[in-house]
Amino acid sequence: MSSELSPALTNKSIELTEPVCPPWCVGKADETLHEVHEGARIEWLGPEPGSSRTGPALSASIALLEEGPESLQPEIWFGSSGSWTELNLTQFGSAIDELEEYVIALRALRYRYAAVLHGTDLASRDAYANGPKHPAEITALCPAWCNYRDEDGMQHSDEALEDRFHCSEHEVVELSLHQPRTDHRGNLALDEVLVNLEQAAYHRLPAVALTIEREAGSFCSLSLPEARQLRAVLGKLIAQAEVCATPTALPPLEMVAAHMRAEIADDPKLEPKYRGYALADTSPDGRMWVCIPQGLPSDLREETIRCLLAGAFEAPLRREVPNAAHVPLQVTGDRAAWAAASARAAA
Numbered sequence: 001m002s003s004e005l006s007p008a009l010t011n012k013s014i015e016l017t018e019p020v021c022p023p024w025c026v027g028k029a030d031e032t033l034h035e036v037h038e039g040a041r042i043e044w045l046g047p048e049p050g051s052s053r054t055g056p057a058l059s060a061s062i063a064l065l066e067e068g069p070e071s072l073q074p075e076i077w078f079g080s081s082g083s084w085t086e087l088n089l090t091q092f093g094s095a096i097d098e099l100e101e102y103v104i105a106l107r108a109l110r111y112r113y114a115a116v117l118h119g120t121d122l123a124s125r126d127a128y129a130n131g132p133k134h135p136a137e138i139t140a141l142c143p144a145w146c147n148y149r150d151e152d153g154m155q156h157s158d159e160a161l162e163d164r165f166h167c168s169e170h171e172v173v174e175l176s177l178h179q180p181r182t183d184h185r186g187n188l189a190l191d192e193v194l195v196n197l198e199q200a201a202y203h204r205l206p207a208v209a210l211t212i213e214r215e216a217g218s219f220c221s222l223s224l225p226e227a228r229q230l231r232a233v234l235g236k237l238i239a240q241a242e243v244c245a246t247p248t249a250l251p252p253l254e255m256v257a258a259h260m261r262a263e264i265a266d267d268p269k270l271e272p273k274y275r276g277y278a279l280a281d282t283s284p285d286g287r288m289w290v291c292i293p294q295g296l297p298s299d300l301r302e303e304t305i306r307c308l309l310a311g312a313f314e315a316p317l318r319r320e321v322p323n324a325a326h327v328p329l330q331v332t333g334d335r336a337a338w339a340a341a342s343a344r345a346a347a
């Protein structure tokens, strides 16, 4: 039996080797034999730092055991003090994704809490409690974040455009640090990103609108603090939009179409690149035909139809065409689609 193969001697030879500390380890240099290599901890102390709690509420760090079956690969140690979970790269990525969702939910909770404190009911209310005054007003409720509400917070002004469009206040992210520029007078030009919520009244959910104010039009660069600010603003607006969203409040499409005496035609000859058009008979109680490309995904189909129905009442988009019956027809929507259909009919 060779003494070189005895376990005791093998261990001895390992101990004699100089321990190798990975470069990310922040263990003290004089502690030549620590059992765990650990990188710098990312810690959140919690809402009440310095209270009776023994450690941070959340902590994460890279760690590698010096010995044992887990010593092959570093892991993330993640959790609160006394309750760690070991995560690999994929698991850590999922945890971060979930935390980002959690932050949005926290912001939504903060929004609801603020509403409770102010004694105001910020939930969406029916702006048209007395029933629709106009077919195009078969729309979603005005969300609480809408800036077009009157002083009572109940409904829009009487201007038609505003009645079909909800818009929040603009959040401004000023871009001044990263690439300071001067205008022709030599003044420092403050570029800015405007962020707000928008919702066409016939859309189920709002959208986040980004406006980049810059001479060049559509390009800007953000320093990292500015990008962080933009992220915070986006998180706030997403939370606000989700709290106030009433996606099921929109009347069913069939009901809107019936109310507006509109017939929907899924036209197999209309190319999918067109968004469709609406043709309305302007006589009293006139009918309307809404032509859309056949085979649109159901969400897009519904949005396209709602958009055309609402657009049929927006005067600037109307164009009247002569026809044999001497009743003016109004064409709204995608002009190219209408032109293609007309050309086909003429051929």
Ligand SMILES: [Zn+2]
Pocket (backbone or CB within 6 Å): 020, 021, 022, 025, 026, 027, 034, 036, 037, 038
């Ligand atoms: Zn180490």
Ligand SMILES: [Zn+2]
Pocket (backbone or CB within 6 Å): 142, 143, 146, 147, 148, 149, 156, 165, 166, 167
């Ligand atoms: Zn509104």
